[in-house]
Amino acid sequence: MNTVGIRFIRNKYYARTWLIQLFAIFLLLQCHCAVAHAPGLSSFDVQLQPTGVDVRLTFALQNIEAFAPMDSDLDAEVSDSEREAAKPSIAKLLAAQLRVNIDGQDREPVSAGQVSFDDQNNAHVEFHYQPAPHQMLVLQSKFLSLLADGHQQYLTVNAPAGEILLEKMLAKSDNQASVELAGANQLGTAQPGILAAFLDFFKLGVEHIVTGYDHLLFLFALLAVTHSFWPAIKIITFFTIAHSITLACAGLNIIELPSSFVEPFIAATIVYVGIENLVRGDHPKGRHWLTFGFGLIHGFGFASVLREMEISAGDTGILLPLLSFNLGIETGQIAVAAVVLPLIWWLNNKPEISTKFLKVCSLLVSLMGAYWFVERTLLS
Structure with missing residues (x-):
């Protein structure tokens, strides 16, 4: 057999191997999405008052139902x-799992x-504690120890005038924080500053995009038609x-769309891009404008994370x-693209592979998007 024939057989073998591997990755991704959930988010807002301390906790109902059952008639509907x-x-559960220490003494809510x-x-859930702290306020969210690993809780402590005294991301392994007030003595501890809060939200952004399989699949479908760096x-x-x-x-409350609309629409964008790849093939014109239009919808999906944590324009620390968080998303997005793009370009620049690669991947992308669309509409 001549060299050309050997090269053809080898490339055909490589193409089949890559397609099998991509299909296996798709199946694993689908199974992972079916059984795994992104780490939960909650918020812990503390407002210091002249008469005491106001606490507001926000949790998704699914995080509470396992410990405070609501479906009393067991009909699978609440x-x-x-x-x-x-x-x-619910109030009793969270009160028991919340520690508020004012000037060295643990306090119970007044009602x-x-x-x-x-x-x-x-x-x-809102609680009020007395008296007002003068030296030290220690806060502990013990409920985090009962939740799944990876659950994060955004803690903010505000002075009576509204300025933020503390921002911190709490987790199961680090569920406590303290605020040293004017006149505090040696009991005070070092507090997380702006840099710590920045890093917490940066990390959250990276985690969100890396585990945001719908956003990643949408981006993959868009990039699957590219052959080089600039496109x-x-x-x-x-x-x-x-x-x-x-x-x-969305974060500044200028525009707000319900998640019941945003999440199915995100799935629909994945289906559309996959079908467009099948119909138009390589180098579809106006792909960047399509990306921009659909990217607007995906932005509302990203904003849902901040909304779950009760972070909005009403908070002085929104910026x-x-x-x-946005920088974290971009960093994670670039990191994923840096890994995937060389493989896409290598496959697309081999004529005997590129057509099958694009068709198979686009078909799988569309099927996955359709699955998510049904899940988020008919099955939600």
Whole structure:
């Protein structure tokens, strides 16, 4: 057999191998998405008052239901009356798992916590503690030890005038923080500053994009048609600009879209891009503008993380979380692209491989997007 024939067989073997591997990755991703959940998020807001300390905790209902059951009739549906009836048990649960130490003495809330629910399936619980701290305030969220590994809770402590005294991301392994006030003595401890808060939200942004399989699959589908550096950079840049705009608008409460619309729409964008790759093939015109338009919707999906943590324009510290979280997203996005793009370009620049690669991958992308769309509409 001549050299050309050997090379053809070898390339054909490589193409089949890569396609099998990509299909296996797709199946693993689908299974992982079906059984795994992104780490949970919650918030712990503390407002110092002249008369005491106001505490507001926000958790997703799914984080509470395992410890304060709401479905009393066991019909797999939680009615409004059942949720109302569960309020005292929710307040009692969180009060027992919250430690508030004022000037060296643990305090109990002056009354039962006030519980409310919102349309995002969150529970908000408010407590009031007395007296007002003068030297030291120690806070501990022991409930984190009961939740899944990876759950993070955003703690903010505000002075009576509104300025932020402390921002910190709590976790199971680090569920306590202290605030040293004017006139504190040697009991004081070093406090996390702006840099620590920046790094917390930066890390959260990286984790969100790396575990955000729908966003990554959308980006992969967009980049699957590229053959070189500049077209890929153009797509990534337009996606970055678009989702940064809507992330900022949502974080600042300028525009708000319900997750019941955003999440299915994100799945629909994945289906659309996969089908466009199948129909138009390589080098579809206007891909960067398509990226920009759909990137606006994905930005609202990114903003849902800050919304889950009750971070909004009402907080004086919105700019720091918004900036560092977005930078984390971009860093994670660039890191993933740096790993995937060389493989895409290598496959696309081999004529005997590129057509099959694009068709198979785009078909799998569309199927995965369709699965998520059904899951987020008919099955939600």
